[in-house]
Amino acid sequence: MPTRVPESEFRERLAAVRERIGDAGADAGVWFGATSIEYLTGFDHIQTERPVVLAVTDDRVEVTVPRLEVERVQPNPRIDDVHHYFDYPGGKPIATAAEMLDGLDAETVAADSDGAPGVMGYEGPALSTFVDVESQSWVDRMRWAKSDVEVELVRESAKWANLAHRYLVDHTEPGAHPATTSQRASMEGSRAMLDALGDEYVPRTRGDGPVVAGYITGEQTALPHGHTVNRRIQEGDVLVTGASANVDGYHSELERTMFVGEPTDEQEHYFELMLEAQTIAIDALGPGVSISYVDEQVWSYFEEQGVTDLAQHHVGHNIGLGGHEPPYIDRGWDDHVDAGDAEMEPGHIYTIEPGIYTDTYGYRHSDTVAVTEDGTEMLTYFPRDLESNVIRT
């Protein structure tokens, strides 16, 4: 089971963008987005106000980085040359990138944005001050359909997430602190993954482990983006858990609605309703299926049950290098995109997480499911049924 992106994969990705560069009649493709740069070259970096600029031509891959990234990028076998400015704002990132492009005889480039994204703190000249810039979002679109290797990396992530999730359940009991049970499960899950993978492990974190597990408790579960509050776990608590692991940059998503002690009749009712909605969505997935259709199926079920006012979000999203990426399983998806982008394709990896939120508690499982050539494959596998999600006290 691979635990890192192999060289062949980078060759294919670079070949694919080179084809698009040719089709666009551009001299080079240029990327400012950290995830796109990582996708094409394997060079991952923390995106800040200091721009990083990747240029790809027919026969060269070059990058402009701040001084502090030089030694991190230099050993990268896919990058032919590294240019740098000292720091920002004293250095001239875009001028340095323009010199790099000049050396590549690139006068017209197709870029993912016209300069570094301002939301990261960069304020300075646009790339079009120096060269002709056409806009493209090739990599964002290429990332929708994962290769077999990418699916395997997400599957590997799901394995370690499952382990940490099991540890989380083991540590959960009345009187325990939710932050501590969460952090302990993350620590133990991380250590297990590190010790199991040994030299195969690709470092991806700084002062932290690669596996995370945790939950929100009680009334916070009524909020899809709730917080972990400073209150011990008690008998009768509803939990909404979450677990993932970083495997060479790839993620999975596992969430469970759990009960500390026997659920009430009302809790059981909403749990089963949520579970049925999730099952409907999972069953609806597949190659060639309209993405909107899956959300519509769940919505129809909620209408039938008279609980549309308890739904607060669509069914799910894709996951891979990003924890949250398109396509989104949303009733508006088909209207949002061209016809060719409206259907599920082999390699799409969806989180399936329809939720029900009452005034007091929330109910949501999330599973990670790959669309295959002839169906689907569940990548997460922690049991979904009620009995498996009751923690006896």
Place this chain on the structure above:
Amino acid sequence: MPTRVPESEFRERLAAVRERIGDAGADAGVWFGATSIEYLTGFDHIQTERPVVLAVTDDRVEVTVPRLEVERVQPNPRIDDVHHYFDYPGGKPIATAAEMLDGLDAETVAADSDGAPGVMGYEGPALSTFVDVESQSWVDRMRWAKSDVEVELVRESAKWANLAHRYLVDHTEPGAHPATTSQRASMEGSRAMLDALGDEYVPRTRGDGPVVAGYITGEQTALPHGHTVNRRIQEGDVLVTGASANVDGYHSELERTMFVGEPTDEQEHYFELMLEAQTIAIDALGPGVSISYVDEQVWSYFEEQGVTDLAQHHVGHNIGLGGHEPPYIDRGWDDHVDAGDAEMEPGHIYTIEPGIYTDTYGYRHSDTVAVTEDGTEMLTYFPRDLESNVIRT
């Protein structure tokens, strides 16, 4: 010691932007940035492809959110009305925000961007499709100088960071795994903060604790943005540590270069050189001081010592709601901004972290220092000297 932003602070912030709205002749101020929205109202949210839009007029504060944030924002006492769309892309976030603005009779608005930032995944109409949009970055600029309360929150953060950093040192010994010592220190520091603050603690994390401590080891320290590798700590290791805590959204930064066992003469040499550079920077800080000047002082010292080729970045940055925010202590700062923005002001909070990077190891402390009316105040206080940073084995 306050552990949350008080109501009076939000009143002052809103009053300050209202004055600017008036000066700009706009009908409303509009914000898409999550940190700006949090700064003005205390409503924090995870920024995704789902836009959140805040509008402030003379007498109203209203917000447009996706359905899943409605119950999180509704209890907020500073927000008068909450509008929502269901989800993205099926819902119409910017059209909903435009209706909100129409209800506020806002035909001309001053906004922090013309629609939701594309890098977060949003693709849709700009706000200027619906109303006249002028651009402003008022909150970004207001955040440079922290109020007394904000300084106290960062000071509180430094306290819990210091505790977790102490735990980290206690757990460090040959044979220990750096991921596990890091995660254990974070877990214990988080629990201490949660138990000490009790009901005063403001939840800010999800499935995790508010305190983080950790390090990179060995040759990774030669990379300013290195990773935690899968190798046990051994006698002779150099560590570059890091610790922080989230106190109602505010952060501090503490980093230390440490040695597992006695450092070599070369290691001691570079440590003392780095320490002197940091001391020069700390001594140079103060109200009315040119920001560039501080970086120049350190650079002059590096020139004197013949080690400019071992420097990889400028001296530091501001910290507060963001872990990394302007102004940056960079030799190019004064040229980058208007004259009025070139000097340090009371309330600026700087990380001071000049580094030295050899082929084998890196040497960097980072301290968090507030500029006051008549000087500076060190907010982090873990000892900086060599003896205190050698872990005897």
